[in-house]
Amino acid sequence: MPEISAEQVAHLANLARIALTEEEIAHLTTELGQIMQAVEQVNQVATPDVPPTSHPIPMQNVFRADVVTDDVLTPEQALSGAPERDGDRFVVSAILGEEQ
Amino acid sequence: MARVELMDYEQALELFEPVIGLEVHVELNTETKMFSPAPNPANEKYHGAAPNTLVSPVCLGLPGSLPVVNGEAVEKSISLGLALGCSIAESSRFARKNYFYPDLAKNYQISQYDEPIAFDGEVEVELADGRTFQVPIERAHMEEDAGKLTHVGGATGRIQGAEYSLVDYNRAGVPLVEIVTRPIFGAEGDAPELAKAYVSTIRDMAISLGISEARMERGNLRCDANVSLRPRGAEQLGTRTETKNVNSFRSIERAVRYEIQRQAAILAKGGAITQETRHWHEDTGTTSPGRPKSDADDYRYFPEPDLVPVVPSRERVAELRAALPEPPPARRRRLKAEWGFTDLEFQGVVNGGLLNEVAATIAAGASPAAARKWWTGELTRLANASETDAASLASPEHVAELAALVEAGTLTDRLARQVLEGVVAGEGSPQQIVDARGLAVVSDDGALIAAIDAALAAQPDVLAKIRDGKVQAAGAVIGAVMKAMQGKADAARVRELVLERAAAAE
Numbered sequence: 001m002p003e004i005s006a007e008q009v010a011h012l013a014n015l016a017r018i019a020l021t022e023e024e025i026a027h028l029t030t031e032l033g034q035i036m037q038a039v040e041q042v043n044q045v046a047t048p049d050v051p052p053t054s055h056p057i058p059m060q061n062v063f064r065a066d067v068v069t070d071d072v073l074t075p076e077q078a079l080s081g082a083p084e085r086d087g088d089r090f091v092v093s094a095i096l097g098e099e100q
Numbered sequence: 101m102a103r104v105e106l107m108d109y110e111q112a113l114e115l116f117e118p119v120i121g122l123e124v125h126v127e128l129n130t131e132t133k134m135f136s137p138a139p140n141p142a143n144e145k146y147h148g149a150a151p152n153t154l155v156s157p158v159c160l161g162l163p164g165s166l167p168v169v170n171g172e173a174v175e176k177s178i179s180l181g182l183a184l185g186c187s188i189a190e191s192s193r194f195a196r197k198n199y200f201y202p203d204l205a206k207n208y209q210i211s212q213y214d215e216p217i218a219f220d221g222e223v224e225v226e227l228a229d230g231r232t233f234q235v236p237i238e239r240a241h242m243e244e245d246a247g248k249l250t251h252v253g254g255a256t257g258r259i260q261g262a263e264y265s266l267v268d269y270n271r272a273g274v275p276l277v278e279i280v281t282r283p284i285f286g287a288e289g290d291a292p293e294l295a296k297a298y299v300s301t302i303r304d305m306a307i308s309l310g311i312s313e314a315r316m317e318r319g320n321l322r323c324d325a326n327v328s329l330r331p332r333g334a335e336q337l338g339t340r341t342e343t344k345n346v347n348s349f350r351s352i353e354r355a356v357r358y359e360i361q362r363q364a365a366i367l368a369k370g371g372a373i374t375q376e377t378r379h380w381h382e383d384t385g386t387t388s389p390g391r392p393k394s395d396a397d398d399y400r401y402f403p404e405p406d407l408v409p410v411v412p413s414r415e416r417v418a419e420l421r422a423a424l425p426e427p428p429p430a431r432r433r434r435l436k437a438e439w440g441f442t443d444l445e446f447q448g449v450v451n452g453g454l455l456n457e458v459a460a461t462i463a464a465g466a467s468p469a470a471a472r473k474w475w476t477g478e479l480t481r482l483a484n485a486s487e488t489d490a491a492s493l494a495s496p497e498h499v500a501e502l503a504a505l506v507e508a509g510t511l512t513d514r515l516a517r518q519v520l521e522g523v524v525a526g527e528g529s530p531q532q533i534v535d536a537r538g539l540a541v542v543s544d545d546g547a548l549i550a551a552i553d554a555a556l557a558a559q560p561d562v563l564a565k566i567r568d569g570k571v572q573a574a575g576a577v578i579g580a581v582m583k584a585m586q587g588k589a590d591a592a593r594v595r596e597l598v599l600e601r602a603a604a605a606e
Contacts (some may be wrong), residue, residue: 001221015198015199015200015398015400016200016235017200023470042142046333048462049570054193054403054404054405054409055403055405055408055409057408059408059517060191060407060408060409060410060411061409061410061411062168062169062407062408063168063169063170063171063174064132064168064169064170064171065171065172066130066131066132066141066170066171066172066173067131067132067137068131068132068137068138069137071136071137071156071157071158072137072138072139072154072155072156073139073152073155073156073157073160074153075150075151075152075153078152078155078160078269086266087151088150088151088152088153088268089151089152089266089267089268090152090202090266091264091265091266091267092202092264092265092267093264093265094251094253094263094264094265095201095202095265
């Protein structure tokens with residue numbers, strides 16, 4: 001029986017940068033636990049002769065030619081959905097950490 | 101900030117064995133990005149483009165956009181994998197690495213996790229004294245680069261203390277190959293030098309394969325250095341730190357050495373090393389703590405559902421293998437023989453990370469001696485003064501042009517150094533600088549003779565000495581003439597003319 005703890009939910013919320021109250025964490029712990037149980041049912045029908053699959057369609061090697069297309073946006077288009085901009089760059093709140 | 105204690109390097113090595121691991125990111129120079137048909141700023145053609153002009157809906161993670169793999173980027177990754185001595189996967193797939201940071205708009209990076217394109221390789225790396233090391237490669241995987249953040253506010257422009265950040269997504273989606281070594285044991289006190297030599301070898305490889313511009317100062321090649329220490333005689337590895345932002349050959353060496361000294365001081369006092377990412381600061385030559393290193397679990401890797409597996413045909417892999425350029429060690433041996441350099445001369449070139457620059461300069465027409473002289477001499481001196489790599493200061497074509505101007509007698513070495521400073525300052529090509537600054541040697545004997553006659557007339561005692569056969573006295577006159585010509589004369593020619601004019605004088 002899969003379980004998820006309140007600590008794990010709080011940790012995930014932190015990774016996803018979502019602020020949750022204690023009540024919300026308790027609520028989500030119950031809900032996520034139920035979702036995990038539902039997904040767990042798949043394991044009951046999975047047998048050793050069914051290999052794990054990451055893609056439902058048996059396809060491979062789908063490539064694109066290395067050519068620039070007209071999908072390229074203008075800065076105006078690129079920034080049209082930005083909540084805030086400075087010149088041609090997006091403005092975001094400062095976030096400490098997690099830089100790759 | 102608390103004062104950081106460093107242990108003496110030799111003492112640190114007596115107590116501990118350094119173990120290093122290196123992650124090198126190579127930006128591929130394809131025409132377009134890894135998963136989007138937008139132009140790739142890591143290609144020379146699009147370098148330096150204005151912010152957010154090289155983006156498509158895929159680069160911005162816009163709803164409904166879907167990635168499609170760039171076939172050329174896969175081929176270049178396979179070539180690099182083969183050059184690293186790796187096996188190429190029968191089947192390889194992409195994975196999502198989830199993290200929330202605005203350098204990637206879609207909140208995950210498409211990378212590879214459990215099925216990298218290349219794995220289990222080995223690279224021969226040569227140290228300054230000619231000893232070689234086999235560096236074990238764990239894997240090389242394909243992924244996309246992230247956008248560029250500029251932190252605004254705060255005192256230093258660093259992450260700490262910033263009030264907000266500006267994002268340019270041009271770099272988001274640039275094709276990357278990340279090369280990961282296994283832990284490297286046994287380098288001992290040479291660990292910092294080995295780290296530098298390894299990255300230099302990868303750079304040579306990338307350039308000879310033609311898969312990357314490989315310019316460290318542009319971030320085409322980036323290194324993260326993992327360092328841990330284990331007490332002498334211990335079995336278990338120590339806790340490691342990962343130093344990021346190490347973007348020149350000299351800083352790789354310095355950063356590894358610094359971490360060895362810093363960790364040794366902590367461990368010797370009974371302290372513990374925190375497993376964390378540290379940032380390298382070029383200006384102070386120190387590292388400072390970044391975030392605590394996330395567990396791989398925190399990235400919640402899972403197979404990328406938008407992309408299907410990459411299954412390279414064995415025939416194509418064999419073709420790419422057959423097309424590999426000669427491996428760096430063989431190339432080094434061949435070039436050394438062709439150029440006729442002594443061991444010491446050749447090591448000077450290799451250790452300066454200048455092999456490709458010297459080769460390209462010779463290809464552009466310079467003699468091996470001249471190419472070596474300018475790169476390991478004046479350019480290295482200027483690079484040290486500005487704490488950068490010589491390779492970033494001038495192009496091989498400009499150095500070859502400079503050597504040709506010296507060869508033709510247009511410039512003396514002294515004038516050539518002034519011209520080179522102009523080249524480094526971005527004033528143009530050597531010939532343009534010679535014209536603009538009026539630096540060419542005065543080769544008009546008439547002008548020289550006038551200056552010589554004036555100098556001889558001003559120093560009758562010197563003239564008398566020369567006429568008495570005391571030729572060394574001519575130095576005073578030569579000096580005066582060179583001063584009058586503002587250094588723009590060939591001293592050997594001036595000397596010849598001084599002796600001629602002295603003999604002819606009344």
